[in-house]
Amino acid sequence: MEAPELIPNLFRTEYRKIVSVLYKRFGFDQVETAEDIAGDTFLTAAQTWPMRGVPPNPVAWLYNVAKNKAKNYLQRASTFNEKVSPEIQNASSELYETDIDLSPKNINDSQLQMMFAICHPSIPVEAQIGLSLRILCGFGIDEIASAFLSNKETINKRLYRAKEKLREEKVRIELPTPAQIDERVEPVLRTIYLLFNEGYYSLSQDQVLRKELCFEALRLCHMLIENKETNKPQVNALLALMCFHASRFDARFGKNGELILYDDQDTSLWDSDLISRGGYFLNCAATGDQLSKYHLEASIAYWNTQKEDTQEKWENVLQLYNQLLMIEYSPVAALNRTYALAKARSKEQAIIEAEQLKLENYPFYFSLLGELYAGIDNDSAKKNFQKAFVLAKNPADKQAIQKKIDKLE
Amino acid sequence: MDQYALIFRHEDGHKVASPEQIQVWMKQTMDWIGGIAAKNKFVSGTGLPFDGAKIVGHGGVVTDGPFGEIKETIGGLIVVKADSVDEAVEFAKGCPVLQGDGNTVEVRRIARNDGTH
Numbered sequence: 001m002e003a004p005e006l007i008p009n010l011f012r013t014e015y016r017k018i019v020s021v022l023y024k025r026f027g028f029d030q031v032e033t034a035e036d037i038a039g040d041t042f043l044t045a046a047q048t049w050p051m052r053g054v055p056p057n058p059v060a061w062l063y064n065v066a067k068n069k070a071k072n073y074l075q076r077a078s079t080f081n082e083k084v085s086p087e088i089q090n091a092s093s094e095l096y097e098t099d100i101d102l103s104p105k106n107i108n109d110s111q112l113q114m115m116f117a118i119c120h121p122s123i124p125v126e127a128q129i130g131l132s133l134r135i136l137c138g139f140g141i142d143e144i145a146s147a148f149l150s151n152k153e154t155i156n157k158r159l160y161r162a163k164e165k166l167r168e169e170k171v172r173i174e175l176p177t178p179a180q181i182d183e184r185v186e187p188v189l190r191t192i193y194l195l196f197n198e199g200y201y202s203l204s205q206d207q208v209l210r211k212e213l214c215f216e217a218l219r220l221c222h223m224l225i226e227n228k229e230t231n232k233p234q235v236n237a238l239l240a241l242m243c244f245h246a247s248r249f250d251a252r253f254g255k256n257g258e259l260i261l262y263d264d265q266d267t268s269l270w271d272s273d274l275i276s277r278g279g280y281f282l283n284c285a286a287t288g289d290q291l292s293k294y295h296l297e298a299s300i301a302y303w304n305t306q307k308e309d310t311q312e313k314w315e316n317v318l319q320l321y322n323q324l325l326m327i328e329y330s331p332v333a334a335l336n337r338t339y340a341l342a343k344a345r346s347k348e349q350a351i352i353e354a355e356q357l358k359l360e361n362y363p364f365y366f367s368l369l370g371e372l373y374a375g376i377d378n379d380s381a382k383k384n385f386q387k388a389f390v391l392a393k394n395p396a397d398k399q400a401i402q403k404k405i406d407k408l409e
Numbered sequence: 410m411d412q413y414a415l416i417f418r419h420e421d422g423h424k425v426a427s428p429e430q431i432q433v434w435m436k437q438t439m440d441w442i443g444g445i446a447a448k449n450k451f452v453s454g455t456g457l458p459f460d461g462a463k464i465v466g467h468g469g470v471v472t473d474g475p476f477g478e479i480k481e482t483i484g485g486l487i488v489v490k491a492d493s494v495d496e497a498v499e500f501a502k503g504c505p506v507l508q509g510d511g512n513t514v515e516v517r518r519i520a521r522n523d524g525t526h
Binding site for chain 2: 315319321322325326329333334337338345356358
């Protein structure tokens with residue numbers, strides 16, 4: 001790979017590692033310093049690689065440069081302090097220990113601790129997610145802004161305020177106590193799932209990037225499982241859920257990047273390795289007495305890996321959606337539950353319930369109604385598909401709906 | 410929007426259902442509650458198992474209940490959100506408990522706890 005495309009890729013995978021270690025080393029008091037050093041490291045790469053060529057081991061090169069920059073900074077700070085105030089220097093000699101540990105173990109530990117520090121209860125959820133995308137996943141401000149359907153300025157402000165808050169609250173970069181883990185792990189899981197969805201449902205045509213986002217989420221979740229203290233049933237359930245979804249990644253797009261809906265997918269493209277890994281983690285999740293929404297969603301996702309339309313499948317899916325909605329309502333779950341109702345009971349029964357959902361702002365609501373009316377009242381089916389077509393937000397969705405309309409004629 | 414308790418009253422707690430019948434009722438109940446939850450109107454709910462139930466009477470007299478003298482028993486309740494008592498009544502009409510002759514669902518508004526009731 002040439003330098004121009006290599007550097008953004010490395011930025012994606014290595015920035016967060018370097019910045020986590022530096023954050024951990026400097027604390028939230030000096031976040032700007034940590035970010036500057038990590039950013040400078042990539043700037044140096046961008047300036048030297050095109051001229052001198054890409055080094056044989058680019059990652060090691062980046063780590064070395066980051067280490068040296070951090071060391072230089074610390075030495076300067078240390079010298080300054082020695083001259084200005086020797087007492088302070090003595091009292092905090094540890095702070096000026098200049099070694100920067102970029103070993104795989106310290107990178108992992110630092111990232112895990114960062115996850116919990118970022119998802120601290122004192123900062124708003126949206127800011128937690130933004131900070132996670134920035135620091136744990138190396139997202140650019142542009143990408144975060146598009147993930148939140150917001151603009152750069154708003155996101156910058158939000159991240160700035162969140163960092164201020166972390167400083168004010170003196171949040172430590174460490175794992176919560178075992179008693180706090182269950183409560184503190186929830187926002188961490190929500191953020192990981194959001195990251196996954198960002199990749200899975202993104203409208204971006206960049207398949208490689210999208211897949212990378214999904215596997216980043218799997219990686220972060222797996223990191224929680226590898227640590228004894230954070231290896232909780234709901235964490236395993238989330239990983240299972242993401243494995244099941246990710247198994248269809250390659251089947252979801254055609255040769256020209258067009259979206260291929262579940263019913264039309266070539267099951268031979270489903271990744272059976274990921275499906276069995278999902279099964280493994282779902283088993284691991286079946287401990288304790290807590291049934292999280294991730295357990296329910298993972299179980300539903302498991303049934304979706306079984307393409308065959310059986311009564312057993314739809315009965316199970318329906319009951320899982322019933323339970324999921326009791327824990328947490330969402331319009332998507334309400335629509336999917338109604339589809340499962342049609343499959344497990346009858347279209348007629350599902351139509352009665354669907355008409356009461358009042359989700360007229362969702363294109364998928366009308367797609368569902370169209371689907372339910374098809375074969376019963378094709379006129380109504382067509383009218384609903386046409387409403388869905390008008391509401392659909394992107395060409396891929398419009399195309400899929402048009403196919404449904406054509407089938408009716 | 411107010412909250413309403415829908416309380417399931419069984420006319421005869423003596424009746425013993427087969428495990429298969431109980432499973433059918435469970436599914437029907439879950440479908441009913443799932444339908445309410447799909448409208449974002451479900452708040453909470455619980456079944457009230459009969460086994461181990463006790464009746465504490467005047468003077469602290471404890472009997473095994475709710476069987477015995479008292480025929481009518483409460484089998485469970487759910488709390489829903491509704492714009493009006495009429496909407497809550499519409500939810501109640503779908504309750505599978507009503508398939509049993511003589512069974513009823515009592516609809517009660519939950520006090521708001523804001524001093525207005």
